Amino acid sequence: MMIKHQQAQYIPAEISDYEGHPLINALPPMMSLHDAATVLNRMPHIDEAEKKLPSHIRRHAMMRILDQFLYPTRAHFQLEQSLSSMIRRGYLSRNIADISHQHNLDEAAHTDFKSASRNAGNESLVSSVIGSSGTGKSTAVEAILRSYPQVIYHPDYQHTQLVWLKVECPHDGSVRHLCINFFRAVDQALGTDYQQLYVKARSTPESMLGSIAQIVALHSVGLLTIDEIQHLDTSKSGGSQKILNFFVTLTNVIKVPVLFIGTPKALDLFSPTMRSARRAAQFGSVNWGRLERSDQSARDAEWEKFIKRLWKLQWFEHPTPLTEHMIKLLWDYTQGIPHIAVLLFYLAQARAVVAGREILDQRLIEKVFHEELAIIHPMIKALQSGRKEEILKYSDLDIPVEQFRTTSTFMPESEQIIEPPQPTSTETKPSKYQQLINMLEQMGIGPDIAPIVAEQAIAEKPEEDLFGLVAHIRSLREKQPPTPQKPKSKVTKLTPKYLKDDLRLMRQNDSSTTYEQLKKSGVLIDLGCYL
Template sequence: MINITSAVYNEAEISEYQGNPLIEALPRLKSPAEVAKYLNRFPKIPAAELTLPNYIRRHAMMRIIDKFLYPTSKHIQLEQMIATMLRRGYLSRNIKDKSHQENINKIDHIDFRQIFRNAGSLAVSTSVIGCSGTGKSTTVEAILSTYEQAIYHKDYQHTQLVWLKLECPHDGSEKGLCIQFFKAIDKALGSDYEDLYVKSRSTAESMLSDIARIAANHSLGLLVLDEIQHLKLAKSNGAKKLLNFFVTLSNVIHVPVLYVGTPSSLTLFSKTMRSARRASQYGSIDWGRFSIEKDEPDELSEWDNFINRLWRLQWFETPTPLTPSIKQQFWQFTQGIPHVCVTLFYLCQVRAITVDEEVLDEDLINEVYDEELKMIHPMIRALRLGREDEILKFDDLDIDKSDIRVNLKQSELDIVPEKTEPPVKKDVKTQLIELLTQMEIGPDIAPELANYAIVNHPDKTLFELIGVITNPSKPQNSELSKPKHGSKKSSKKLIPAYTENDLRLIFQADTDMYAEFKKAGTILDITPYL
């Protein structure tokens, strides 16, 4: 449904904005408190829903994912940045002045095809970069919704397009992105630009001048390019060509461009991208995960505030209290990524009502994480370790060095178990089992071998324990293992260590091996199934 509102002009807050209908038609600037109040999303839980049948209640629980948003200082910073970009971008475009039409006429003399082919050095308007699931796109859309997308100025017979948000195609296609531009314009204005400019033989180069002309004719205030990392897949240097075009669009027509993407999108830009982002005219935001660091000792961290608020959304008659151990468990499993945390919280509630036990305990949370979120385990583990070499294996994760150091400290706390079992022993056992599995020892036998070695040799290191298992009769003391000067090499035969029902013993025995294997349960008797 097309929704073009008639312009209602507000008194501009500062002198530079006065007398410009494109700016005065925008809503008044919001204070940080007003922004936080507007962006805050906290779904209601009617008391009647707490007693609904489980199969109905799980549908109501979807509000946790669809309608929960906790604003932080970054949300407020992004709103103020977008508000600035919109207004400053309109300063040189005033529909009351004759220069407005002159600027549009200049577009006809610009060779955008040459610009598209010339992938020179890039300057970024501004960017929001952060790992997947941190709510970048959701926040941008929530902020843009505070502005009418299309405004009609009756006195000037002009339709203003305040903002346009495009998502880069998954294949990085330049032509696909251009077609998306026309589709988005038509959806916002009810126009037919796609039919007019997109033909079977149309190329990205041929459509660029049309895009620039439409953006100028409708006074496009802000262009948002989301999922910018997809342009990495563009062929024939297409990513640089497109980015060069959008930079030119910003420089010539003064349309601010906001790039939104994951850390992998940094490779699209020049090697000086980081310094360019810091020097951006409008500022740029590193959209990281929630922090567990506190500004003041007596204050709560961003993570504490987020999880405390989320935990109130329980569709149980008797809600489960949030304990410090559960809060730590959620941090360990989500590493402060909002979307992962919200998803895990929702799935835990669904599992709880499915088994008719409305309790969110640690065992249930472990079970849900292990079974429902297997695909993200490697990424969460990389963030938990805080090692750059592990994090760089995944394009969508943070790579900020200071963040790595902070998470490394936290990961050292995360691996300390709460049980009375000595933490070093438990950690060594886990590592030993993993190493044995990598040595192609079966997962059913590896834990038994590891336990046997640790119990009988509690003072040995991890690698000495490996030696105990692989060479059971070989002395592990490095001094004892060295042959004395001039002594002959010992020819004593090594005695292997056997386990219960060891197949090697059956193989060596002078008996009927088939009967012995069958007795040991190695051979299945299929007679009952015939």
């Protein structure tokens, strides 16, 4: 089977570490948070003419909700940054333009992976994404991976680069079948016949491991992703530990990063020893939990933003407005699990169209939940109860807090990344972090992205003042190819200069919001105390 692969087009190295590395320089440019939001965001198109179609046809158009909707959250951005770093750092010691490349191939061919896997070192570029079923872990990883070409051909080096490979762990937990899935995934990507070559009737997992290692080295696999890792059977003579040790050894010998994706049940695989737990988090483990819900005093959290975006996908001529009551109702029935929320929204809308009553109300949502989603009622009730003993009955629900306390390397990094600096007791005005967020939102950056951008800017330029940070962010956002210079005009265009607490930066489109901003900054004086 002949497959046409993308030919390498090299870009200038973005940092000095990556200079002279064809495998790295053939990758797309590193994405800023703004770029990642643009790439990952998926919003199905609704044609106005479709809203007038007969109900049985309109239902087919509505199915776009199920497979074309993706709202990126902070966890998506953290994961994109992590995978971007893993792929590039993993290629540093695998330079096809260097004579050491042949040495790496020879080492992969002559390494005894059976014995090496018993002594896996600590250099592993290994990470994991652990979260409840239906929270969108696999969808997020696939969306990020597809922002990279899977296969790149380098004609100058006669080399085929496999940037990423995603392998699903079989439901029967068989290590042998996992190895077969690996060969099949490579064949589908490259058009090769490795499965026919290496998988025989008497082939054992041990006999196939060396072949897997050689293929990974030969095709410069940039990231190996193992999905549904919780399916590995821990009861089959230590088979799961053998395969985990093998993948970790791959990172030590060949320097290929490995990403494990699984539900909380996968913690049983990593937790027999602290050493194996550390392996699954050496590049930052991501706790892919349910969406957070805000309290009454805080601004919208990710759950509210997610529902507001989803609610726009109505194939009604007169869409139903979203209310706070509906947001709470959907939370009660889905407990912040995105997949269930999307499914419930689609089923309710489809039933409304078929019934000729195009409105989404509490009665309809409750009816659809009780009649069409009855199979998940026990899990939802367990989450609603908040009782640990009930939640633990379902291994793919929330991760018990105790797991994070006993294996600190699994502590979710996202909490450390997104949490703003705590103000000291002497601070009476908003911190630099909060002021920068406000300025970014006024520049048109969304409120869900602004905190992350502000966090990154302050980390990169800690000594800059607010306007220096804004200039730094603009320089990152506005990277464009140089345009031909035009003759200088005699008229010099003046750019506005803003001062600290500039009133122009406090102005909002909504007058009430502007008033609150001015009042909070101390510009407005409350005359009530003088009367």
